[in-house]
Amino acid sequence: MHQTNFPPNMRTPDAARYLNVSxxxxxxxxxxxxxxxxxxxxxxxxxxMPALDAWLVKQERQNTSDRxxxxxxxxxxxxxxxxxxxx
Numbered sequence: 001m002h003q004t005n006f007p008p009n010m011r012t013p014d015a016a017r018y019l020n021v022s023x024x025x026x027x028x029x030x031x032x033x034x035x036x037x038x039x040x041x042x043x044x045x046x047x048x049m050p051a052l053d054a055w056l057v058k059q060e061r062q063n064t065s066d067r068x069x070x071x072x073x074x075x076x077x078x079x080x081x082x083x084x085x086x087x
Contacts, residue, residue, distance in 0.1 A: 008049050009039075015047035019056060 006018050015036070016023040029035025030045070036055035039046045 006049065009046045010049070010052075012045055012047070015052055018047075018049070018052055 006014060010018060012023045012026050016026050019026075019036075026035055026047075030038065036047055037051045039048070
């Protein structure tokens with residue numbers, strides 16, 4: 001997945017484009033857990049390309065009934081529902 005038009009350290013929007021997911025998904029996973037590792041530099045959240053690649057490899061599944069894939073979806077969905085309760 002290494003593409004030359006991505007910097008080695010990416011902010012959330014670039015990391016989301018690199019992974020082909022939404023920025024909000026990465027933000028939710030930073031709160032709920034289960035996402036790629038990241039660094040905080042001041043207020044900036046940075047994702048390193050090797051960390052994104054490693055996380056993507058961990059997401060590989062053989063079929064839709066893999067337990068870890070379901071657990072991740074439940075965690076993100078549950079956190080999203082809690083976030084919406086405060087609106």
